[in-house]
Amino acid sequence: MKLEEIEQEVLSLPERERASLAAKLLDTLPPPGTDVSDDEVERRERELESGQVTPISHEELVRRVQQERGR
Numbered sequence: 169m170k171l172e173e174i175e176q177e178v179l180s181l182p183e184r185e186r187a188s189l190a191a192k193l194l195d196t197l198p199p200p201g202t203d204v205s206d207d208e209v210e211r212r213e214r215e216l217e218s219g220q221v222t223p224i225s226h227e228e229l230v231r232r233v234q235q236e237r238g239r
Contacts, residue, residue, distance in 0.1 A: 178189060215221045224232075 178186060181189070212221075216223060
């Protein structure tokens with residue numbers, strides 16, 4: 169079966185089944201890189217403390233990401 173055929177089959181599944189399959193597939197992938205160097209942490213702290221950047225809440229971050237994705 170070709171990838172395009174699999175995609176079509178999967179997209180025709182009910183939402184709950186697609187979500188379950190997506191979760192199972194994600195579990196087979198390595199976790200995304202979350203290594204942040206100490207230098208990066210210090211740089212970001214300096215930016216916050218200097219007022220160079222403005223912190224936002226998690227809710228605002230999620231809202232902006234969803235808006236950017238057109239949701």
